[in-house]
Amino acid sequence: xxxxxxxVSGNGTNCENIIRxxxxxxxxxxxxxxxNRADAYALVRAKRYDIPCAVMPKADxxxxxxxxxxxxxxxxxxxxxAGFLLMVPHFLIARYxxxxxxxxPALLPKFGGRGMYGHHVHEAVKAAGEHxxxxxxxxxxxECDGGDIIAQFHTPLSPDDTPDDIxxxxxxxxxxxxxxxxxxxxxxxxxxx
Ligand code: GAR
Numbered sequence: 001x002x003x004x005x006x007x008v009s010g011n012g013t014n015c016e017n018i019i020r021x022x023x024x025x026x027x028x029x030x031x032x033x034x035x036n037r038a039d040a041y042a043l044v045r046a047k048r049y050d051i052p053c054a055v056m057p058k059a060d061x062x063x064x065x066x067x068x069x070x071x072x073x074x075x076x077x078x079x080x081x082a083g084f085l086l087m088v089p090h091f092l093i094a095r096y097x098x099x100x101x102x103x104x105p106a107l108l109p110k111f112g113g114r115g116m117y118g119h120h121v122h123e124a125v126k127a128a129g130e131h132x133x134x135x136x137x138x139x140x141x142x143e144c145d146g147g148d149i150i151a152q153f154h155t156p157l158s159p160d161d162t163p164d165d166i167x168x169x170x171x172x173x174x175x176x177x178x179x180x181x182x183x184x185x186x187x188x189x190x191x192x193x
Pocket of ligand 1: 010011012013014015042082083084103104105116117118121174
């Protein structure tokens, strides 16, 4: 059994979708949800499925002893960032090589980096007049949104799409493909570009 932890900061639609996807899996269990914010709605969602939850404010998150003790306590061997807005500390990347992945709501390397999260991304896509957007799943490295790309999914845009329309189109891809990509990565298939 692989035990995965999901790191979240906000609403948690991806978190819930991943929990549901693996709810009856014989090989993968969502064993922990960790948020840096106590008021993240993702925690409400996770508790509905009886998933153990932890709140780790930024200072705790950067505390190697605290964070690794928590993950060890739940036998975590794989980490999924699903709308998690802090940088992952280097000690965690070193402890979990090729075992931390992130979802980004655009086609990296465009529209990535510091400050590019959530609605800011969709507004930037609109401002750039892009003809398409999409989602990227990538390995987490020390560079913000800079790790190797695992999978990307595209969706066309029309000129009159608003940032909200762009977000809605991209969100459909996240709901449809993110759990599937996680499953494939855990099966050892690392690249779906
Ligand atoms: C998702 O769209 C995810 O791609 C994005 O935050 C949203 C979280 O939604 N992630 C980033 O912007 C990371 N830079 P959710 O909490 O409902 O899953």
